[in-house]
Amino acid sequence: MFKKSIPKFIIYDQKYDQNFLNIDNQDIYSINGHKYESNYFKVNQKSTESTNDTVLRESYESFKNHNKEKIIDALLLNDFEYGYNSTSEFIIQSLFKENSIFTKDLLNDIFISNFDNKIIIIGLLKTIAHFEYTDISPIGPTMALAALSYSDPEVQECGIRAYENWGHADSLKVLNKIKCEQEWLSQYINQVIEILEEELIIYGTTCTKN
Amino acid sequence: MIKISGKHQVSIFGEFSDIVPTSETILSILNSFKGKDFIPGTVREIAKIGTGNEIRLQLATQNKEWLVNFLTNRIDIEKNPIEGDGDNIGNIQNFVEEAVDICKRIIKAFKIKSYRLSLITTGMLDDMNSSKLDAIYIKLFNPISYYRKNIPFEWNFRTGANTEITIKNKKERLNVLTSLNRIHGLIIHQDVTQNFDRIEIQFDINTTHENKNQRFNINSIIEFLNQAIEIRTQLITDIKEHINV
Numbered sequence: 001m002f003k004k005s006i007p008k009f010i011i012y013d014q015k016y017d018q019n020f021l022n023i024d025n026q027d028i029y030s031i032n033g034h035k036y037e038s039n040y041f042k043v044n045q046k047s048t049e050s051t052n053d054t055v056l057r058e059s060y061e062s063f064k065n066h067n068k069e070k071i072i073d074a075l076l077l078n079d080f081e082y083g084y085n086s087t088s089e090f091i092i093q094s095l096f097k098e099n100s101i102f103t104k105d106l107l108n109d110i111f112i113s114n115f116d117n118k119i120i121i122i123g124l125l126k127t128i129a130h131f132e133y134t135d136i137s138p139i140g141p142t143m144a145l146a147a148l149s150y151s152d153p154e155v156q157e158c159g160i161r162a163y164e165n166w167g168h169a170d171s172l173k174v175l176n177k178i179k180c181e182q183e184w185l186s187q188y189i190n191q192v193i194e195i196l197e198e199e200l201i202i203y204g205t206t207c208t209k210n
Numbered sequence: 211m212i213k214i215s216g217k218h219q220v221s222i223f224g225e226f227s228d229i230v231p232t233s234e235t236i237l238s239i240l241n242s243f244k245g246k247d248f249i250p251g252t253v254r255e256i257a258k259i260g261t262g263n264e265i266r267l268q269l270a271t272q273n274k275e276w277l278v279n280f281l282t283n284r285i286d287i288e289k290n291p292i293e294g295d296g297d298n299i300g301n302i303q304n305f306v307e308e309a310v311d312i313c314k315r316i317i318k319a320f321k322i323k324s325y326r327l328s329l330i331t332t333g334m335l336d337d338m339n340s341s342k343l344d345a346i347y348i349k350l351f352n353p354i355s356y357y358r359k360n361i362p363f364e365w366n367f368r369t370g371a372n373t374e375i376t377i378k379n380k381k382e383r384l385n386v387l388t389s390l391n392r393i394h395g396l397i398i399h400q401d402v403t404q405n406f407d408r409i410e411i412q413f414d415i416n417t418t419h420e421n422k423n424q425r426f427n428i429n430s431i432i433e434f435l436n437q438a439i440e441i442r443t444q445l446i447t448d449i450k451e452h453i454n455v
Contacts, residue, residue, distance in 0.1 A: 056256065101254075104265075108251045115249050115272045138231040138265055139252050145236045146250050174233040 075123030215296030216332030223326035328416030
């Protein structure tokens with residue numbers, strides 16, 4: 001359905017939004033949404049965007065501008081070795097300490113806009129798999145599940161491996177619900193389920209296997 | 211008349227606080243959207259920041275041409291311009307057909323109903339010289355003498371009216387809003403920037419907010435959108451005639 005193209009942005013000189021109808025007292029905006037226009041329902045047709053929203057959006061844009069390329073470059077290094085922290089993990093951990101909300105939004109942004117780049121997607125999945133499940137939720141599990149719709153088996157495997165690594169109780173619930181057509185992937189999922197179930201029986205919980 | 215197509219959006223309003231980015235929801239949505247190029251992700255709802263419920267589910271195509279935002283009380287289905295002159299937007303009928311297909315998939319996944327519907331479309335009129343832009347201003351505003359002598363470089367002409375349509379054999383009150391705005395800005399496309407001074411046109415057609423009964427199903431959405439397209443077409447014809455473009 002979609003065609004590849006460089007997005008076209010239109011920037012208004014006006015400092016205020018083009019407002020539409022007042023609907024339901026909600027001011028809604030996605031800080032990581034498309035940057036074309038700012039046509040949203042507002043509390044009052046005469047109202048402008050509230051200062052807080054502007055600050056938040058501008059802060060995120062600044063955060064993104066500073067860090068997006070840095071993360072992508074690190075992911076492209078592809079320096080994932082068992083037992084070692086990768087460059088991307090190091091960078092993302094440090095950004096998490098700076099601003100975990102913006103970092104998650106940025107990872108979501110990178111994941112979607114680079115969905116056709118296998119190296120970046122695999123890098124992201126390997127990196128987020130090393131975070132605590134609760135820290136990286138909901139964007140981590142969302143990426144891992146989205147990976148299952150990828151055509152490349154290596155990416156699909158990374159999605160499952162992330163769940164395996166998180167070893168969270170939710171992992172078992174999710175893995176049990178995944179239905180896939182490829183036999184090898186089903187077998188792999190079943191293996192992971194068995195391991196996680198075993199851990200549940202022995203330890204009463206699953207354990208993270210970073 | 212509309213030279214550059216802008217964002218088009220269909221919104222359905224309801225109680226959607228349960229549609230959050232959990233693994234279960236994602237699996238359900240992936241199943242419903244099989245065969246589509248949507249990637250699940252998240253979006254932050256600013257109005258909900260601090261409530262612990264601000265991270266919402268989003269579906270996006272990789273180029274962000276299509277975005278579906280599952281917010282607490284509304285689901286926005288957007289098509290955004292990504293090509294020169296917004297050519298990718300296509301005609302309104304095709305946009306609505308695609309939006310209806312998306313609505314069907316959402317309803318299949320979450321069994322939702324809604325209490326309010328809207329169709330919003332934006333665009334820019336043909337490029338015009340400043341004397342033509344000024345003449346339109348005079349025609350629309352019949353301005354006071356100061357602004358007749360000093361023609362504004364920027365203006366907003368926004369009109370809202372109520373009307374009624376029939377959905378599921380019941381009368382529904384509509385808000386019909388049209389905005390014509392003279393705006394200045396910069397178009398950036400593939401590293402080439404271009405200044406513009408044009409008239410932006412926006413239509414916002416929506417059922418009014420009073421009735422909060424979750425009464426709209428997929429057939430209601432189709433009925434609403436077909437009638438909203440008719441109203442929009444009528445408005446375009448009227449504007450064209452009135453401002454002579």
